[in-house]
Amino acid sequence: MNKYAVIVAGGSGTRMRALMPKQYLPIGGLPVLMHTLKKFARAIIDIKLVLVIPAGDFELWEELCEQHQFQIPHQVVAGGKSRFQSVKNGLNAIKEQEGLVAIHDGVRPFVEPSVIQSSYEVATKSGSAIAVVALKDSIRKLQDDGKSIFQERQYFRLVQTPQTFQLARIKKAFEVIELHTFTDDATVYEHQGWQVELIEGNLENIKITTPEDLEYAEFLLSK
Ligand SMILES: Nc1ccn([C@@H]2O[C@H](COP(=O)(O)OP(=O)(O)OP(=O)(O)O)[C@@H](O)[C@H]2O)c(=O)n1
């Protein structure tokens, strides 16, 4: 069965407040995105990688690949105005209908290979596999009256990527008008009336978002 991964890195990383988009910033001397692509290439034999980056960054990416002698084969696709549009562009670049596709944030380089592998295994059987982790802290829900109420944390999960799906289904799911409730790929899939299957993610699989995350990322690499 064909196994694809769409690695989305079409954002501008405003919350990182860095000179260049966070997906190209170095950790351990190598751009974040290269760590992520390496994880997928090592986890799955013969994986076909689709990398989504802003159209204006193609030249920069080529230079970075040359500078770091980055040889992992991948197709580069132009991103869109939102994560949804970037994922859609990545999926549209895959012409086949048969197979599985993992959708993953380029800025989550610490995904465990076992999570990637399990996402494809589970999606083979159930059509989807969404990586999630349990909460460690207590949580409270804010109310309109300014008060807050206790929530039972065992009923909640933090959602990560990869989010892996049968190709034909997720391609169809993305043929809709974008809604503000589409915060990830699972919500787009569910909009079709299909239920998603959750799998255990890994706690280190953070989405590098703010400057502190970059420091934590350096620490994780040095472990
Ligand atoms: N138009 C967009 C916006 C986001 N993403 C990707 O979606 C992932 C998660 O998004 P986020 O962490 O919010 O990244 P940015 O949008 O770049 O960050 P910010 O919101 O701080 O600007 C990132 O890998 C990002 O590059 C994308 O492919 N295309």
Ligand SMILES: C[C@](O)(CO)[C@H](O)COP(=O)(O)O
């Ligand atoms: C897809 C995601 O990483 C799952 O946690 C997350 O929803 C992306 O959110 P963002 O608003 O694009 O940062």
